[in-house]
Amino acid sequence: MDILTFSTLIFSGSLIAGFLGALTGLGGGVVIVPLLTLGFGVDIRYAIGASLVSVIATSSGAAAAYVKEGFSNIRLGMFLEMATTFGAFIGAGVAALISTQVIAIIFGLVLLYSAYLSFRGHEPDPYDENDAPDFFAHSFHLDGSYPDGHAAVPYHVHHVPTGFSLMFLAGGLSGLLGIGSGAVKVLAMDQAMQVPFKVSTTTSNFMIGVTAAASAGVYLSRGYIDPGLAMPVMLGVVVGALLGSKVLTNSKPKLLRVLFAGIILILGIEMIYNGMTGRI
Amino acid sequence: MTEKKHAISDEKIDGIISILLRVGVAISSVTVFCGGVVYLMRHGGESPGYHIFVGEPAQFRTIPGAAKMAEAFYGRGIIQLGLLLLIATPIMRVVFTVFSFLFQKDRVYVGVTLIVLCVLLFSLAGGR
Numbered sequence: 001m002d003i004l005t006f007s008t009l010i011f012s013g014s015l016i017a018g019f020l021g022a023l024t025g026l027g028g029g030v031v032i033v034p035l036l037t038l039g040f041g042v043d044i045r046y047a048i049g050a051s052l053v054s055v056i057a058t059s060s061g062a063a064a065a066y067v068k069e070g071f072s073n074i075r076l077g078m079f080l081e082m083a084t085t086f087g088a089f090i091g092a093g094v095a096a097l098i099s100t101q102v103i104a105i106i107f108g109l110v111l112l113y114s115a116y117l118s119f120r121g122h123e124p125d126p127y128d129e130n131d132a133p134d135f136f137a138h139s140f141h142l143d144g145s146y147p148d149g150h151a152a153v154p155y156h157v158h159h160v161p162t163g164f165s166l167m168f169l170a171g172g173l174s175g176l177l178g179i180g181s182g183a184v185k186v187l188a189m190d191q192a193m194q195v196p197f198k199v200s201t202t203t204s205n206f207m208i209g210v211t212a213a214a215s216a217g218v219y220l221s222r223g224y225i226d227p228g229l230a231m232p233v234m235l236g237v238v239v240g241a242l243l244g245s246k247v248l249t250n251s252k253p254k255l256l257r258v259l260f261a262g263i264i265l266i267l268g269i270e271m272i273y274n275g276m277t278g279r280i
Numbered sequence: 281m282t283e284k285k286h287a288i289s290d291e292k293i294d295g296i297i298s299i300l301l302r303v304g305v306a307i308s309s310v311t312v313f314c315g316g317v318v319y320l321m322r323h324g325g326e327s328p329g330y331h332i333f334v335g336e337p338a339q340f341r342t343i344p345g346a347a348k349m350a351e352a353f354y355g356r357g358i359i360q361l362g363l364l365l366l367i368a369t370p371i372m373r374v375v376f377t378v379f380s381f382l383f384q385k386d387r388v389y390v391g392v393t394l395i396v397l398c399v400l401l402f403s404l405a406g407g408r
Contacts, residue, residue: 004324007316036330043333053363057305060369064301067294074294078377078392085399092403140388209301209370210396216367217403221342223335227359228328231316234363238309 003228010040011232018058018240023247024257026118026264028237029055029179033107034267037280042229044100044107044280048178049224052212054237055180059208061241066202073144076157076195077203080167084185084207085214087171092215095176096222104275107177111268114183118261136160146199155196163193175215180208293380297373304369311362319355343404371400 013035014028021028029051036047066072095103137143137157145152157163166188170181182204189200219225274280339345340360349357374397381389 001327002325003328004320006328007320007324040330042330045333046330053366056366056370057309060301060366060373061305064298064305067301068298070291070294074377075389078389078396081374081396082392082399085396085403089399089403140392210374210400213367213370214400214403217400217405220364220367220404223337223341225340225360225363226330226336227315227340227356227363228319228323229330230363231312231319231359234312234366235309235316238305 006040007228007232010036010229011236013039014054014233014236015240015243018054018237019244020240020256020260021058021237022062022241022244024118024260026114026257026260027055027180027182028058028240030111030114030264031267032233032237033178034111034271036229036233037104038267038270038274044103045095045224046226046229048095048103049219049226050178050230050233052174052178052216052219053225053230054234055174055178056209056212056216057234057238058241059180059205059212061238062245063202063206063209065245066205069202070147071198071202072206073142073195073199073203074206075140076142076144076189077207079140079142080164080188081207081210083164083167084171084174084211087168088175088211088214089171089218091172091175091177092218093175094172100280101275101278103176104271104280106173108268108271108273108275110173110177110179111264111271115261115265115268117183117187118257118264134158134160136164144199146196153196155199156194158194159192163188166192171211171214174208174211175218178212178215178219180212182208297376300373300376301369304365304372308362308366308369311365312359313362315350315355315358315360315362317355318353318358322355367404371397371404374400 014032017028017031017035032051032054033047036042036050037044134157137160142157143155145154166184170184170188173184174181185204185207186200189195189204190197339349343364346357346360346364350361374393378390378393378397381393
């Protein structure tokens, strides 16, 4: 196989990943690394570098649309980015210290967790009116409001220390695995901090690009980002995500979501298996 | 500052951030595409070697290095420059946010945003 064929195949695979990721709302980044390592035999370090770059592209593209709608909470996002960027920087550093097998196994576990979350679907916000107002939410002005028709619906942010710690973990996984960690970010805001679902998904998306940029520098100086490989991956994911967002903007087709979650589940098992048998 | 004034400036800031992100992704995608065309025209017939990790050569690991390679019209240099522009996009957004909080006289958030910016720049400098 020559480079032209190789690039075309990777472009096509990334396009499908970006398309399905945008359609299902699961993000395409999480399947890029398994696609490259399991499908094309690429070393996981090159795969992580290429995946991280594509994550920045899709997150920035999607955030451009979300920010304008007024759902994302910029103060909350900035506050939590202190945790995610620091976590990402540490995670990217850890990636150089542990073996590729261990990275593959951790990656597989994250895939299993993402599949579980999407099979389960979105639970109602665990909002409790009696929860005491959070000290940090108050002193850092984290509470906000989101548009609902013509009215602005106010909301409070709870359990900031728990959310902040989970965000550090999300950043660490992002830096270690070259993914957006959107699932962990939504978990932190949705479940722990009790932010409304729409606000937490859009704010999380807004944060992913900045988080990924924090580990990109480390990856670049270690030589993980290969232009020849990152080029078809990035262009494929960007075109795919653009097509996906044009096809459907509001409804998330349930069947497609379950199908994509199924693919993620299988890839997760395969990553763990390959990691354990030392084939990665 | 009244509530109304605050809301308007927030909205304006959101609009500018949105445009900034779109332009950044568009410019970097076009650059990567152009570099890709040059790269595939010159090296499309060779065989890829990503099975074994050797790491990128030194000139692709730093910003001045990639810029120099792009200037010399190497396909891979142009792609790497496009990727650097992409990485710079969220960083520029943070820089812009520092100014918008300065403009709103929100000192706490000028500090928060500067901390985030420092981590980003430290990482881009290679963690040294």
